[in-house]
Amino acid sequence: MTAALFALTALLWGGGALATAMQAGVTPAPWSVALRMVLAGLILLGYGRLRGVPLAIPRKHRPAVALQGLLFFAIAFIGFYEATARMPSGLAALVLSTSSLFAAVIARATLGVPISSSFVWGALCGILGLAIIFLPGATEHGTAPLAGLAWALTAAIATGAGTTVGARNQRAGLPVVSVLAWGAFVGAAASALWAVATGTRFAADISPSYVASFLYLAVAASCITFMLYFELVRRLGPGRAAYTLALVPLVALVLSALFEHLVLGWPVLAGAAAILAGNVLVLARA
Numbered sequence: 001m002t003a004a005l006f007a008l009t010a011l012l013w014g015g016g017a018l019a020t021a022m023q024a025g026v027t028p029a030p031w032s033v034a035l036r037m038v039l040a041g042l043i044l045l046g047y048g049r050l051r052g053v054p055l056a057i058p059r060k061h062r063p064a065v066a067l068q069g070l071l072f073f074a075i076a077f078i079g080f081y082e083a084t085a086r087m088p089s090g091l092a093a094l095v096l097s098t099s100s101l102f103a104a105v106i107a108r109a110t111l112g113v114p115i116s117s118s119f120v121w122g123a124l125c126g127i128l129g130l131a132i133i134f135l136p137g138a139t140e141h142g143t144a145p146l147a148g149l150a151w152a153l154t155a156a157i158a159t160g161a162g163t164t165v166g167a168r169n170q171r172a173g174l175p176v177v178s179v180l181a182w183g184a185f186v187g188a189a190a191s192a193l194w195a196v197a198t199g200t201r202f203a204a205d206i207s208p209s210y211v212a213s214f215l216y217l218a219v220a221a222s223c224i225t226f227m228l229y230f231e232l233v234r235r236l237g238p239g240r241a242a243y244t245l246a247l248v249p250l251v252a253l254v255l256s257a258l259f260e261h262l263v264l265g266w267p268v269l270a271g272a273a274a275i276l277a278g279n280v281l282v283l284a285r286a
Contacts, residue, residue, distance in 0.1 A: 002235055009228045009244045014251020016221035017089040017096075018259060020081055022213035026205035029081035030195035032214070034188045037073050039218040041184035047223070048177040055178050064169055065179050066186045072162030073187025078194065079155030086148030090256025091133065091268070094249045094275050095152035098126045100282045102160030110164060118281045125278030133271035180226055246279040 023032045048055050057065050083092040101123050107113040134149055169179050195202070205211075229244065253272060256262040 002232070005228055005232055005235075006244060009225055009232060010247035011251055012220050012225045012228070013244070013248045014093070015255060016217055016225075017080075017084065017093040017248075017252035018255045019213040019216045019221065021084040021089040021092075021260065022209050023081060023217070024085040025210065026203050026207075027210065028195060028200045028203065029078050029085070030191045030198070030200055031202050032081060033074065033077045034191040034195070036077075036214060036218045036222070037184040037188035037191065040222040041181050041188065043219065043223045044177055044181035044184060044226075047227075048175070048181060051177070053175045053177045055175075055181070057174065057178060057182055061169065061172055061174055064165055064172070065174070065182055068162050068165040068169060068179065069183030069186030070190050071158045071165060073184050074190035074194065076155045076158035076162060077187065078191060079151045079158060083148045083152035083155060086151065087145055088256045088260045088262040090249070090253035090260070090262050092148065092152045092155075093252035093256075094133070094272055095130065095149060096156050096159065097246070097249045097275060097279055098130070098153075099156040099159035099163065100279055101126050102157045103163040104160075104282055106161050106164045107167070111168070122278040122281030125274045125281060129271040129274030129276075129278065131271075132267055132274060176226075184222075246276055249276065 023029075027035075045055060080092060080096060083095070101119075104113070104115060104119050108115050130149075134145065166179070170176070194200075232244065249272065253262070253264070253268075257264050262268070
């Protein structure tokens, strides 16, 4: 049963990269994120109420929950949406997987969590992998791949920072469902404000591909997968459960090759191997 949970979590999250790429088009990224987070927040609140989970967040913890929502559910998601609009979703997922490196650095700076030698080697592997993939084509395909890389790195940094704040909220004993639900609403509000501030007009996409990918992302890749993941944390502990994150880019790469015609040449394969090895080394410290 645990192995099935592990595989299903990796598959659902890996499929989320391709589904995100399907969102690009009529509805701008900030509005897509806002709509997705509203639906996810409503579902999580309903789930929490059915399970009898306390939904209120104590006043002293609200700023931390809001910060987690801003980083994890707004900046990170907008960054990833923008990245997949400029590069294959499999490559964007690879870059996003380096969030574990940023989480370790931010945790060291803010929480005093020590950095091990395995982290240093993991970071070097991650940097090497990104260089192998992106440097050869940096001058061949215009600025779009580099812009996509910048957005993906923004998503990775925000995810790492959001993960660190999430660790703080877990240490405080806050219910996971409540934090995720209110964090999703904060992410929705921040994304909508981002859209308004940047003059991004709302446009509704009612195409079957957009609606299907939207529902997949809001329900399967957000609510269901978070519940599966935290069940793994309960069964295996956070360190071993985190290894699902090393499998997600593999799933995303395969799907990208099948549906986005991503060519899995030697730069992609060698770079992916280096990045994934780096992830394993970093996660090994947990």
